[in-house]
Amino acid sequence: MIEQITLFIQNYQSIVYLIVFLAIIAEGDISLLLFGALSKIGILNFSRTLGVVILAAMTHDVIFWKIGEKLSVMKNKKYLFLDFERMGHFLDKIKPSIGIYVILSKFAWNFNRIVIVSSGYIKTPIKKFIKYSFLSSFLWSVSYMSLGYVFADQTDIFKQKLEVAGILVIGIILIMALFEIYIKKAVKKYFFQSDGSDIKN
Numbered sequence: 001m002i003e004q005i006t007l008f009i010q011n012y013q014s015i016v017y018l019i020v021f022l023a024i025i026a027e028g029d030i031s032l033l034l035f036g037a038l039s040k041i042g043i044l045n046f047s048r049t050l051g052v053v054i055l056a057a058m059t060h061d062v063i064f065w066k067i068g069e070k071l072s073v074m075k076n077k078k079y080l081f082l083d084f085e086r087m088g089h090f091l092d093k094i095k096p097s098i099g100i101y102v103i104l105s106k107f108a109w110n111f112n113r114i115v116i117v118s119s120g121y122i123k124t125p126i127k128k129f130i131k132y133s134f135l136s137s138f139l140w141s142v143s144y145m146s147l148g149y150v151f152a153d154q155t156d157i158f159k160q161k162l163e164v165a166g167i168l169v170i171g172i173i174l175i176m177a178l179f180e181i182y183i184k185k186a187v188k189k190y191f192f193q194s195d196g197s198d199i200k201n
Helices: 002-011 013-026 029-040 046-073 088-094 098-105 112-121 126-155 162-191
Strands: none
Touching (some): 029 046, 046 126, 088 112, 098 112
C-alpha cells in the first residue's frame, strides 16, 4: 500500500501538492500532523510540503480577511455566528496589537477565523496583515508538521497494527485539542474580560 502511494506521488506530484494546498484551507491541524508523518517515511518531501502549506495558510487568511473587509464596507454587522455589533469591546482590544492575535489564533482551536475576519473588519492594512499571516503560518506549519514527523518517528505509526495506530492517532489529536483549548482560554483570560464575554465559543 505504501509503495502504491509513493508511486502515485512520484507520478502525480502536481495533483498531490494541490491536495495538500486544499487540505490546509479546509482543515489544517490534523492535515499538518499527517503531512509531517508522511514526510518522515519519505512519501512527502518535508521542505516542499512546508512551502505549499505556508502558502495555503496565507491564502486562507487573506480570503477571510477579505470577507471581513467586505462586511465592513457593506456595514454588515453579522457573519455566520459573529455579531460585530456585540463585539465592540473585542474589536477595540485587538486593534492596537492585531499582530499577536493573528499569531496566537493559529494555535487556538475555533478562534483563528474569528480573529482574521475581525482583522479585515477593522481594516487592518493588507500589507501589514500579510506580514503577520506569514509569521503565524510559518510558526504554525513548522510546529505541527514537526510534531507529526516526531510522532511518526517515535511510534513507527505506519508499522503498527491498525487498532494500535488508531489509538495513537486519537491520543495525539486529543492532546493537540486540549493544548489549543488551553491557548484559547489563556487568550480570553489575559486579553479580554475575565468572563470571556467578548467572543463566543
